[in-house]
Amino acid sequence: MKSAAIILRTDAEIKKLRESNLIVAEVLEVLKGIVEPGITTMDLERACVKELKKRDNKVKAAFKGYRGFPACLCTSVNEEVVHGMPTDKKVLKNGDILSVDFGVEYNGYYGDSAFTVPVGDVSDEAKKLMDVTSRCLEVAIETAIVGNRLYDISNAVQTLAEGNGFSVVKAFVGHGIGTELHEPPQIPNFGEKGRGIRLKEGMVFAIEPMINLGTDDIKVLGDGWTAVTSDGKLSAHFEHSIAITADGPYVLSRL
Ligand code: MG
Ligand code: MG
Numbered sequence: 001m002k003s004a005a006i007i008l009r010t011d012a013e014i015k016k017l018r019e020s021n022l023i024v025a026e027v028l029e030v031l032k033g034i035v036e037p038g039i040t041t042m043d044l045e046r047a048c049v050k051e052l053k054k055r056d057n058k059v060k061a062a063f064k065g066y067r068g069f070p071a072c073l074c075t076s077v078n079e080e081v082v083h084g085m086p087t088d089k090k091v092l093k094n095g096d097i098l099s100v101d102f103g104v105e106y107n108g109y110y111g112d113s114a115f116t117v118p119v120g121d122v123s124d125e126a127k128k129l130m131d132v133t134s135r136c137l138e139v140a141i142e143t144a145i146v147g148n149r150l151y152d153i154s155n156a157v158q159t160l161a162e163g164n165g166f167s168v169v170k171a172f173v174g175h176g177i178g179t180e181l182h183e184p185p186q187i188p189n190f191g192e193k194g195r196g197i198r199l200k201e202g203m204v205f206a207i208e209p210m211i212n213l214g215t216d217d218i219k220v221l222g223d224g225w226t227a228v229t230s231d232g233k234l235s236a237h238f239e240h241s242i243a244i245t246a247d248g249p250y251v252l253s254r255l
Helices: 011-034 041-053 124-143 150-163
Strands: 073-077 080-082 097-106 109-118 174-176 183-187 204-207 210-212 218-220 227-229 235-237 240-245 248-251
Touching (some): 011 109, 041 073, 041 097, 080 097, 080 210, 080 235, 097 124, 097 235, 109 124, 124 150, 124 240, 124 248, 150 183, 183 204
Antiparallel strands (some): 073 080, 073 097, 080 227, 097 109, 174 183, 174 204, 204 240, 210 235
């Protein structure tokens, strides 16, 4: 992060952020379509690379090389919360849940989005976890309006998640996004309503609830990246990049 100031983006910049995020959305849509039992997380990585090759060669995968991360995608299965690394060893099985997180940089502007999907038939509790996490993202987005406070967004996520008996991951947060992948402010998925900075037109945020079935406690595996729930129970993750506009939240990473 270059400075603590939150940069307000112009309409022209928001247009560029939309272009980057639309690429992310299109690639994620392709990946969603190939998830099935028997494929590996590296198959998804290869499909992502293939999709990028079809596009303008100025499109760069944002995560690859980020602090040494080795891949374009983060692929996190079941108890993996975020930052799982694609590997040929990870074969998806019926009943798993998979989260895929992807980002690009294009013309100097970043896009970032993530989804969680079932692999084949999953348990009712897995379905509920994914459904609630997805709805946490939607209520958070609806709260991202001019005049509200930053932690109104956080509180919207926490209230819905905990109201359904789930826990909110505290160790990772959403973030501003623009000409850097991670910009101020940090956007926790928990917090007190009415607190935090006042939301203004031109702020661009990546909002990303990470919600656990059991404990909120996580640990990072020996690979230095993969975050898992410390009780081994499921975790889900959804993310959109949004711009706060006079007309309300504009979801940049929605198709
Ligand atoms: Mg992301
Ligand atoms: Mg993000």
